[in-house]
Amino acid sequence: xxxxxxxxxxxxxxxxxxxxxxxxxxxxxxxxxxxxxxxxxxxxxxxxxxxxxxxxxxxxxxxxxxxxxxxxxxxxxxxxxxxxxxxxxxxxxxxxxxxxxxxxxxxxxxxxxxxxxxxxxxxxxxxxxxxxxxxxxxxxxxxxxxxxxxxxxxxxxxxxxxxxxxxxxxxxxxxxxxxxxxxxxxxxxxxxxxxxxxxxxxxxxxxxxxxxxxxxxxxxxxxxxxxxxxxxxxxxxxxxxxxx
Numbered sequence: 685x686x687x688x689x690x691x692x693x694x695x696x697x698x699x700x701x702x703x704x705x706x707x708x709x710x711x712x713x714x715x716x717x718x719x720x721x722x723x724x725x726x727x728x729x730x731x732x733x734x735x736x737x738x739x740x741x742x743x744x745x746x747x748x749x750x751x752x753x754x755x756x757x758x759x760x761x762x763x764x765x766x767x768x769x770x771x772x773x774x775x776x777x778x779x780x781x782x783x784x785x786x787x788x789x790x791x792x793x794x795x796x797x798x799x800x801x802x803x804x805x806x807x808x809x810x811x812x813x814x815x816x817x818x819x820x821x822x823x824x825x826x827x828x829x830x831x832x833x834x835x836x837x838x839x840x841x842x843x844x845x846x847x848x849x850x851x852x853x854x855x856x857x858x859x860x861x862x863x864x865x866x867x868x869x870x871x872x873x874x875x876x877x878x879x880x881x882x883x884x885x886x887x888x889x890x891x892x893x894x895x896x897x898x899x900x901x902x903x904x905x906x907x908x909x910x911x912x913x914x915x916x917x918x919x920x921x922x923x924x925x926x927x928x
Contacts, residue, residue, distance in 0.1 A: 710800035710807055722795050729789040749773060749781045756785025761872055765879030775876055782872035786837075787864055793844045794860050797851025805848050829853045833863040837871035 711719045736754050743751040744763045751760035764778040796804045820828070829850045836843040850860055 710796070710804040712803075718795075718799060722792060722799055725789075725792045726796065729792065749777060752778070752781040752785045754785065756782050756787075756872075758875055760785070761875040762879035762882070765876035766882050766884070768876075769880045769883040775880065778876050778879075779869065779872050782876075783865065783868055786868045786872065787861075790843070790847055790864050791857070791861070793847035794851040794855070794857070797848035797853075799851075801848070801852035805845065805852075808842070808844060808848075825853055826855070829855055830859075830863060833860060834867040834870070836864075837867050 709715075710723075715723075733755075740751050740755050740757065740760065743754070744759055748760050748764035748767055751757065752764055754760075761778065761782050764773060764781065765775060767773050768775050768778055829846075832839070832846050833850050833855070836846040839846070847860075847864075
């Protein structure tokens with residue numbers, strides 16, 4: 685079960701999809717040092733997602749708090765809270781471990797929004813659907829971006845889109861981090877409450893997932909590659925260049 689708040693999943697999908705070198709790069713002309721650093725950070729986050737995927741699934745039924753720290757996935761938070769219910773850990777540790785697991789790459793997408801805005805969004809899977817909302821986001825400003833960042837984990841769209849839009853709309857870094865932290869705690873609290881309520885049954889399910897972790901990993905990889913190939917067949921609408 686994959687988590688909505690895993691922003692690096694979008695980078696992973698972009699990594700899995702074959703990209704053409706020229707038009708898909710979000711900057712204009714020669715890249716600056718900031719362009720290279722931000723781009724490399726996002727690419728590495730996607731690669732890390734794939735590298736840690738087998739380990740993350742195998743840890744769900746044995747060391748779920750460690751799995752939280754690595755990725756902050758939905759299943760790891762629920763499992764950690766269920767283990768706390770049966771006496772292995774505490775809910776406070778579950779919530780604290782979810783913070784770095786869920787937030788560790790979020791600032792990269794905010795930074796990408798500040799650097800490239802709409803041009804970066806067009807490199808992400810599903811960008812065609814997000815493009816039509818760009819003018820509305822710019823007009824609404826903080827009335828839309830502030831609550832969107834807080835509710836990003838609960839919305840049926842990738843969190844990366846919201847973080848890029850927040851940076852593009854001019855949200856300050858401190859404001860972004862505070863709002864993101866509030867949203868992460870709300871999301872982690874909801875999942876922890878669910879895991880705590882399930883208790884022993886969730887522990888048994890987590891151990892079963894760990895036992896078959898390699899088969900689950902192979903299934904996720906196959907489905908992601910198929911989805912990436914399918915998205916590449918769809919035509920993309922290139923963003924119009926704005927006048928200086």
